[in-house]
Amino acid sequence: MSPPAWLDQLPRTVGSLSPATDTAFTDPLDAAADAISAHAPALSLAVARPGSGLWSTTRGAPEGSRFAAASIGKSMTAALVFQLAHEGRLQLGDTLDRWFPDLPSSHLVTLDHLLTHTSGYFLPASSPLSGPYMPPEDHFARLRDTGPVFCPGTNWAYSNVGYQLLGRITEAVDGRSYAASLQARILAPLGLDATHVLQADTPDPMMVAGHVGGEPVGPVDYATPFAAGPVSSTAGDLVRYWSALLAARITSPAALGQMTETLYPMFGQANAAYGRGIQVSRIDGPGLLVHHSGGVTGFTAGVAWLAEDDLVIAAMTNDRNVPAEAAIWSLTRALRAS
Template sequence: MTNSASTAKTMFRRAGVTAVAAALLAGVAMPGVAAADSGRDRPDLRTMVQDIAASGFAGAQLRVHDQRGDWTGSAGVRELGSAAKPPTNGWFRIGSNTKTFVSTVVLQLVGEGKVGLDSPVAGYLPEFGLDRRITVRMLLQHTSGLFDYTGAVLPDGTVVPGIPLAGKEFLDNRFHTYRPEELVRFGLSKPPLFAPGTDWNYTNINYVLAGLVIKKVTGNSYGDEVQRRILRPLGLRDTVVPGTWPGIPGPHAHGYYRYEEAGQWKTVDITNQNPSWASSAGELISTTKDLHTFFSALLGGKLLTAPLLAEMRKPHPKGGYGLGLYVQDTSCGTVLKGMGGFHGYGTLMASTLDGSRTYELSMTYGDSDADLGKAYFKADQTLTDKVLCDK
């Protein structure tokens, strides 16, 4: 297991936009809090979401479930230049929280005997010539050692770039369509970071491969299987698998991208973008309500058998990562989390082991020069302490 500080910092660097996020995405602090739709006044939570928005984000929407019931609220602005606040249950890009959905589907297939958790991935996807030591479990836990198509920092500090995900080059390509196979082959064109199973490194290529395993075994896209196995049974009508569609449905806050060009900082509305570069590693769109329903159902045993859920909750000693979610030791015991970043958006979902305390948070980036890595970590730590641990 790992402490919340190191997990949040690592996750913000590697999830979704990986190392791009902290340096190039930013938010703006704006006053104001939207009314809670729960009908209960919670001054402590209203102050909390306002402080989160003011720490460097354009806006934030928060959902909390605890002994006092359910509460939702938002702070900041829905769009720069407007006074309207973010919707309290608007749509947003959930980034690497997508991985929890994908891992759940893979584990269901394990339970059905269609996938072996410790079987070689090459047996399902022979077309890629993968090292046969790489197992399905290694994909789900990020121990495959494969180079990520989003780029990597080598042990000696050398930065090896991936596909364009930063600066003007990214903006010029933000509507480009990537095929999952293309992303995998890009990563495989680089030397592996370490021998399979010998270390831990968070990489999106693992979950793109997991999505392709689902397709090979079922004959359906990973998105169709997520719909059939999770979204429809749980009634998650506000969770979307966008594919190449660049939009966001329904009420939503805008996300912004801040980058430097010719010595000048510029801010661009990045709400509309083709998410195919993230694929089954981070493309989903959802709401705090749907994330709460999904995570509660998952941890409550409604989607996986007890033995498979136990496998999911076994953390790697270095990364604190189980199979599709983070397992953290805190002052009040073990908690489980999903964490994600995407250009313009940051997301957290978390729960105590018994599900009695949960929170879901969406943050949108604006035009502030604040350190978003620090702001993201602070929001995670604050919510963990005050909501999950009831400090």
Template sequence: MPVRVRRVAPVALVAAALTATALSAPAASAADLARPGGDRHHQRTQRAVDAVVAAGAPGMLVQVRDRHGVWNGSAGVADRTTGRERLPQDRFRAGSITKTFVAAVVLQLEAEGKLDLDDTVERRLPGVVRGNGHDGRKITLRQLLNHTSGVYGYTEDPDFQRKVFGPDFLRHRYDTHTPRQLVSIAMGHAPAFAPGTSWAYSNTNYILLGMVVEKTTGRPYAQEIERRILKPLKLRATTFPGTAAALPRPSGRAYSMITGDGTVHDVTELNPSIAGAAGEVVTNTSDLQHFLRTLLRGGLLPRAQMKELTTTVPMTGAPEGYRYGLGVVSQKLSCGKEVWGHSGGIHGSSSDMVATRDGRHSLTYNVNGDFTDAQPVVEAEFCG
């Protein structure tokens, strides 16, 4: 799903929480985690994974959960220097998949009566969204969640792109960016359109939502996600690192052609505040499975909020069959099947999590490079 913290080229940037024990995905056994690949039910998917690596990706990791149980597939390497293979336990940056976690918390807050999706941004963040035609009095939280706000995306700013997505990244990779600074960049530009009149993916929307969560609860959005989602679901491999540049172990390396000259650079270490609530999450395939399946089965949200979550709008400029809900994407595959989830990209890392609406058949993956297309793997698994 091409909705992630990213520039088009050359790099992808991009309770009431229930424990839901009865709704959780089947647990992966030690044998499952130790032996990726080789399952006869997923041979077509493994071939698609092999093809992604053959096309140039350093390595790919995929996990599927369905009626056959848990299957882990992989190809390529986690580290081009040592040749170490990718492991199912490997953690990685998952970029805009962060948005689904943020949306779930906002919807929980609505269920608790602490905010309303039709609240204006001005009510929740007075004076923050102003300038060059932006007016927070005319934008709702719902429009931030589904990208119909028209708020300019800070990642589209030319100066930001040069510093973060071009050769200058190698000098600025450890710089810290505060949410207010990122919003200020966006406010320096005109809106993309009047609120509610069109659709455009904007990472600024979710930076603002992270600020709303903090203003509403008195705690940073990452702490709320930990309290409401990570701890109840025991997602121990998932973290929101803030400004910490290194990946927790086990993890491989992340690779990018960020300089634009065809050279592959190791971009594993970076300050994730460039993405914040729009894309800083670090996780693994198993945690993403548990989170998405629990979410889609109603284990995190009451029925009314599930209806809000899955009410979609057309995605202008996206491939046919894509629609955006509140932090989730509905996608019609070539065979007519519908899957739900979200993709995510950030320097040197491309990820996706998708599942059928009932959560019974799901796939999560990560590619430790940002210069190959892995969508065929989703098609192979669900349409094979």
């Protein structure tokens, strides 16, 4: 897919993200949050607008409570890869046999294939994430048995295991754990103190309990997705992160351009596409969104830049049946109507 013309606004200039005080901005959002909070046990919501600052709220849980960001973390993994490429320590065209010579077709699969979900490495989920921690190597072993489901570069399939492979590759290239790289390269420089890298067998004490249809889910080790869904966070931190990403404060402007220059339709939808760690959608109502969504057992999350409104919005819920995208749209409508 050709990138929408409005993407030429990137990198975007980020205004102040200090707490918003203008009641013309905050009052409609507070009212919308009241209405949204009736649909989930807990919510974290945040909106930033140039000239207005950052509004954020937590409902149904103590302020500062964290929620699973799920696949939004894939954009962080992609940013790490682009940083290492900028440093000359890897190239997007590198093939996986450099790190995983025993994977089928690894001499044909490139890092770029993994970033864009076009590698053919795909493992269907047999059930929702549950139970104790499962290391990425268990998934890699399944890949050795199944091989790619299509020839690399010939099709598209959303691949968690592909981003898990990228996580292990960043560790090998950067010489430290994925968590340490993420903390040192993205979270600490941006001051994302409310974002936590999930660790195996170590529950995040600030993370709220997940639900499905209002019912709590059983024990889940949310570190299992690894680099495909690595963090718990708040909506406020996600807005700060997304604003910095789209301002090219994490990667170079050239790398940010690469993240959206080649777009693949997602799940056969003509209005939703995937680049390299970033989704681009055009939806009736919100218009053009540069975003990433996330969903995992008990949680949904979304963060988006709405080009027409120049808003960065994040929403996180602790109920898998309550879509974060609906909350983002509700907040947008509240501002448009004010």
